[in-house]
Amino acid sequence: MPKKNVVIAQSGGPSSAINASIAGAISRAMAAKEIGKVYGAVNGMQGFLDRKIINISDQIKSSDDLDTLIHTPAHALGSSRYKIPKGEEGDAVFERIATILKEYDIGYFLYNGGNDSMDTVCRVANYFKKHGEDIVAVGIPKTIDNDLAETDHTPGFGSAARYVAASIAEVYLDTIVYPLPAVTVTEVMGRNAGWLTAASVLARDTGVPAPHLIYLPELPFDPDDFVARASALIKKEGQIVVAVSEGIKYADGSYLADTGAAEDMFGHKTLGGVATILEALLKEKSGIPNLKSRAIMFSTLQRAAAHYASETDLKESFECGWRAVEAAIKGQSGIMITIQRESNEPYLIRYAEGALDHIANAERTVPLEWISDGGTNVSQEMVDYLRPLVRGESSETIVGGLPRFFRFDWTKLVKPGE
């Protein structure tokens, strides 16, 4: 059988484990007798359509490069927000994809991303099948939101969870130093799925009581109940920390973030962070004099903090990339590598393949029975589920106290055959 080339692309939002997946895929692909060149598309599908293709085999010069790549956060191949249109317009795009793949003699198309990305690779795989193209398309899961269907959890989640848990514990110790009533509201990413906010519960494993209240987007947020509970806690404890998902909604379904907009210096409405809204709400309505309040948005720090990645997450992320290539070689098109949990303690998993038709456009949110205390806490089942995912310290290369990052040269585009 003649060798075929492989192309890898990344899409969706960044994570600190995303490049471990492509490192796994690159490692397996470079060793595969069925595979010739390993290409990368810069900026996902959008870049691929523009033939922004680099030769990864040429740019990875050593196992040190691969190791540094594993510990480099955010898409080393760049990302894209491009969505393939529906209908005839989409068919033209699929044809163009097939044309470019054939130009570069590519038989294996690997796409690394979240929900939207899995939809893309699903449609690509279905188009190839329908049109008899001998090209395999495989998905590699990635998202800090942990909301992909058919998998126990997603690469990227454990590292973000570890960062959020440790940071909230540290922020709590910072919050309590003055003997004055104080609240720190921390805002965690996750528009519709509260997994990452739920992971804040692990802060309690460090020996602190924070977070005192946890709000996920799966249940409606009741401002009055929040003010009552938080005020009572502050009066009792002195200082508290709240963890809230950016995506919490009022009972009518509207996002808090949309309603609490503040005006910036030019009179523009800026989307007020949810944490800022909750902080202001407490200051206004708690009736606690001189309440010291602070809002902390973890912002992109939580998804880029490679310096505090979970080694468990990095290993699984690598393995997902590795196995995506193995599945591709076997011709398993239209699947995504999934992680299936056998047990929590000891933590045992196995890898499997999930049909992209079942994964694309499905969103796995937190089971309501894992949310406790009137929507202000999470259950022991959630804690047991989370604990193994944050284990292991990142073994990133440190030089002079700081990490070193691997960067592909995105400008070194190659023509077919190069």
Added chain:
Amino acid sequence: MPKKNVVIAQSGGPSSAINASIAGAISRAMAAKEIGKVYGAVNGMQGFLDRKIINISDQIKSSDDLDTLIHTPAHALGSSRYKIPKGEEGDAVFERIATILKEYDIGYFLYNGGNDSMDTVCRVANYFKKHGEDIVAVGIPKTIDNDLAETDHTPGFGSAARYVAASIAEVYLDTIVYPLPAVTVTEVMGRNAGWLTAASVLARDTGVPAPHLIYLPELPFDPDDFVARASALIKKEGQIVVAVSEGIKYADGSYLADTGAAEDMFGHKTLGGVATILEALLKEKSGIPNLKSRAIMFSTLQRAAAHYASETDLKESFECGWRAVEAAIKGQSGIMITIQRESNEPYLIRYAEGALDHIANAERTVPLEWISDGGTNVSQEMVDYLRPLVRGESSETIVGGLPRFFRFDWTKLVKPGE
């Protein structure tokens, strides 16, 4: 000579290395034949005046406890904002301090903090000298702002610097994933001294070009120049990261943070983060269509991030506490332990004692000749100064992927003799 007891208190803002100092002091004090009990005052001078005194010797049960204490961020003994009044009212407070010290048979008073705290311990020492009290008062330096006089740098600074540098590098990699014009403005603590913002320059050691612009509070901020420079850079580079001190001022001396206030949902003026103001400024005036902008405030994360402390910083912080006890035993009242640098490479330092009279109320800002490129960058001298301070990975105890923190029981107050 009869044994005397020692009391340790902490004050000022948190840092992730502050408890390494008291761990050093505790270690030395517990081993000193001149010292009996090791007391801690909870919540600084304020707590001391309220006799919120705990017995540290009883609460530290093992070397493991001490090791965990070293790696626990934010005042393990709590902090205070209390300032001793001037004049007669102050004299009454000094008398009360002396009374309580005698009640507890304390001969050594150790105070761990920043500028204001050194003023406090200076005045206490001067009062004792003037009134012939046989009590030694010694300062242990601490501040992420790095603005104490007479010392090359301050414990706490290196760890915050390491966190800021690594985080900005990570945030840069997150900023560049989409092929769209984008700016991320990161806001760093330091009201009057720009040392910590300057440390953002070390992000470039990781292999990224960020931060592209660095603004310190030592020079006036020119909004038009900023918009012109940042816009040109975005047009050239596509995406950039800016590091800005929370304390930057306009040419008229007013703080940006004071003028850019936004109104919250209740119509209150909220002090707009400087990063938010700069982000809004660029969006408004850069003329770049669809500019994606983001503001990231490192907030208390930067001073509490024990998970990314600099081991160099922790060791020096420990040593300052250790030597404060040695100086106290020798009767050197009215001094603060200082760090004197012998050379950058190899990094060599020695410890010394600085007169608190020269340290209290002095503020060491960044030398103007270390600020370059029209106030938008820092010099090679600054880089050479900073590099050794962030070296070494924190060796915090990790259990199940997360740190464990040491906490004194603040409610276990003791009476004299206990």
